[in-house]
Amino acid sequence: MLVRSSGVRGSIIPIIILLLLCSWLLVLYSHQHHLQWDLLPFLFTPDQEPPVEVVVASTRAEDTLWVHRFLPRWARSIYVVDNPRARLTVPENKGREAMVYLTHIVNNYDTLAETTVFVHASRFAWHNDNRDYDLLPALHQLRLDYVQESGYVNLRCVQVLGCPAEIRPHIDAASDWARSIGSAPIGDGSGNSRALTTKEIYKAAFEELMPGVDVPQQVGVSCCSQFAVSRKAVRSRSREDYVRWRDWLLETSLPDDLSGRVFEYMWHIIFGKEAVYCPSAADCYCKLFGECGLKCQEMQCEGRYILPKYSNLPEGWPQFGYAGEDRNFTGLL
Numbered sequence: 001m002l003v004r005s006s007g008v009r010g011s012i013i014p015i016i017i018l019l020l021l022c023s024w025l026l027v028l029y030s031h032q033h034h035l036q037w038d039l040l041p042f043l044f045t046p047d048q049e050p051p052v053e054v055v056v057a058s059t060r061a062e063d064t065l066w067v068h069r070f071l072p073r074w075a076r077s078i079y080v081v082d083n084p085r086a087r088l089t090v091p092e093n094k095g096r097e098a099m100v101y102l103t104h105i106v107n108n109y110d111t112l113a114e115t116t117v118f119v120h121a122s123r124f125a126w127h128n129d130n131r132d133y134d135l136l137p138a139l140h141q142l143r144l145d146y147v148q149e150s151g152y153v154n155l156r157c158v159q160v161l162g163c164p165a166e167i168r169p170h171i172d173a174a175s176d177w178a179r180s181i182g183s184a185p186i187g188d189g190s191g192n193s194r195a196l197t198t199k200e201i202y203k204a205a206f207e208e209l210m211p212g213v214d215v216p217q218q219v220g221v222s223c224c225s226q227f228a229v230s231r232k233a234v235r236s237r238s239r240e241d242y243v244r245w246r247d248w249l250l251e252t253s254l255p256d257d258l259s260g261r262v263f264e265y266m267w268h269i270i271f272g273k274e275a276v277y278c279p280s281a282a283d284c285y286c287k288l289f290g291e292c293g294l295k296c297q298e299m300q301c302e303g304r305y306i307l308p309k310y311s312n313l314p315e316g317w318p319q320f321g322y323a324g325e326d327r328n329f330t331g332l333l
């Protein structure tokens, strides 16, 4: 029967079977790779360049569902550094978030969003400039027009770490010898040594990354490598520059915390700001997030960020505090 049947029926049945097989494979694949959410932007992203895209540096262990849930209108690129089979990943898990940010720029240089926001995967983290250490309000309140105008903005306004001058490259530089062995004597005569810090290797790294550019006297920017940039600011450097910087990261013998942190104190320079970029916190909160008229003291503005006791937030945060007390959290969950 089947052999003899021909024409319409004969050609439609194999196609239907093939389609069923394909969708079954797709479902199987997406379940296996936890890609249900990741596929959504892939399937529904329109052809035009998106106005704003969030680039997330994550590890397999981190939960990034919040990005999809709470930023549904943004394009979302979630890189998983320790999963070579993730939809978006990096050539090598080296240099912390810097590898992700550079990889995104290298791979998307010609199709970047008008604004790209580069962040870590943890929504709640000690360094997020918010009284709940919640990154989400900053993303929801972010004034994209101001990002376009400024070119680069740091997502932290508070100056408590990194400003006003975290690094004095010429003064802080370790000796060539210390750099060659990757450690410095403690200096108490005991002969013991300690690992080098970012400040101590910054000058040498800067000279390698920006050949021919004078190493600045002071470098200051609010900490922690989360920022937003305009497409124009990214393209003020050539794609080849980003490739070269990523090659440096791939090849350097520096440990990840140092190589990553070199970029933490380079991004603002890469995107066109002076080496010391520490706008007043009150001004920053107003222009960046529309929170104007805050009363600020030297290192703190009312109702905003306070340096937490520990860099690990307690179990149960943001609802429960360090002593297990109810914090009456009112944000989105």
Ligand SMILES: *[C@@H]1O[C@H](CO)[C@@H](O)[C@H](O)[C@H]1NC(C)=O
Residues within 6 Å of the ligand: 325, 326, 327, 328
């Ligand atoms: C949370 O609300 C309760 C009841 O209104 C109050 O007693 C408590 O002090 C509040 N906790 C904080 C951290 O504000």
